[in-house]
Amino acid sequence: MMTPGQLHRLRRLLCSLQDSTRDALVAARRRPARHFAKVAAVTSADTIYAIDRVSEAAITAWFDRHWPAAEWPVQVVMEGIEDDDTPLTFPRGTPVNRTLLKVILDPIDGTRGIMYDKRSAWALAGAAPQRGARTHTGDIFVAAMSELPTSKHAVADQFSAVRGSGLVAERIDLATGQRKRWRPRPSQARDFDHGFASFARFFPEGKAWLSTLEENLWKQLGVFGRNGGQLVFDDQYISTGGQLCELIVGHDRMVADIRPIAFERLGLSGALACHPYDICTALLLREAGGVIEDPLGRPLRAPLDTTTPVSWIAWANPHLARLVRPVLRRLLAQGGM
Structure with a gap:
C-alpha cells in the first residue's frame, strides 16, 4: 500500500517520463532527413512507424536512468518492445513475480497524425499494482498523458491523476519549460445539439x-x-x-x-x-x-x-x-x- 506522498511521486515520475518522450521527439524533428512515416515493423497489435522507434529508445533509456527500481521493481508493458517470453522489467531481468508495479505505456498514441505533422499525438501511461496476468485497466491507480505537439506548437498540455485525488492539468511552454496549472472542465451540456x-x-x-x-x-x-x-x-x-x-x-x-x-x-x-x-x-x-x-x-x-x-x-x-x-x-x- 502506497502513501499519498508516494502516489503523487509516482504520478510525477510518469509525467517526467513523458517529458523525456516529448523532448526526444522534438529534438528528432530538428534533424534533417527524418522519415517518420516509414514503416519500421508490423506487429499483431499495430503498424510500427519510424517515429515510434524514437520514443521507444527514449523510454528505455529513461527507465534505466531515472526509475527507482530498487524501491519499486516494475514491469513495463509497451507495444514494440514488450515480449511475452522476455518481459521488460526494471531492474533489468527482474522476474515479473518479484515486481511491485505494472506500468503500461503508449509512447505515441496518434502516430499517424504526428508523423505527418498534422495533429498532436499523446504519450500515455498507467500504473497498477502487479497482479500478474490478472492485472487489468480497472486496477490502474495513477495515470498521465502528455501532448506530443506538432512543429508549430508553442505550448503542450499534460494531464495526470492519482485515483480519487482529482485531475492535475499543466500547460508547458516549449521554449522555456515553464509550467502553468489550469483547470479544464468537461462539457455540462444536457443534449448534443451543436x-x-x-x-x-x-x-x-x-x-x-x-x-x-x-x-x-x-x-x-x-x-x-x-x-x-x-x-x-x-x-x-x-x-x-x-x-x-x-x-x-x-x-x-x-x-x-x-x-x-x-x-x-x-x-x-x-x-x-x-x-x-x-x-x-x-x-x-x-x-x-x-x-x-x-x-x-x-x-x-x-x-x-x-x-x-x-x-x-x-x-x-x-x-x-x-x-x-x-x-x-x-x-x-x-x-x-
Missing part, C-alpha cells in the same frame, strides 16, 4: 457498419434531420488519448470506439482496434468528472497487454451517459440496425 459527438471509424474496415449504427442512434434520440439537420458534429481524431483530451477540456460531449464489435459482426479478423495501452488513461476522464465504460455500461476491465481489443464509450457528464446508454444498448442488441 456539439461534437463521434464514433471512431478511422479506416475503411467497418466504416459502413459503424456509420449505420451512429445514424440510427441519432434517429432514436430525435436528433437526425431535426431543424434541417447538421446538429451533431464529428471529429475523427486518430488518437484515444486525443479523444479523451477533447472530452476532458470540454470540446466533445461523447466519443465511442466500438470497432471490435463491428469487426466481430463483420467477420474481420486482425483489423486495427483500440488496445489496453490506448485506453490506459481512462482514469483521467473519470477524475475530471466524465464517464467511461464498456458498451454494456460496465467498468473497463481489459488485461494490461498489447493485443486485447477494447470497446469503450465515454461521455462528458453523467446526464449524457444516461441519455444515450439505453438506446445504444438496444441498437447493439438488434445488430446496430
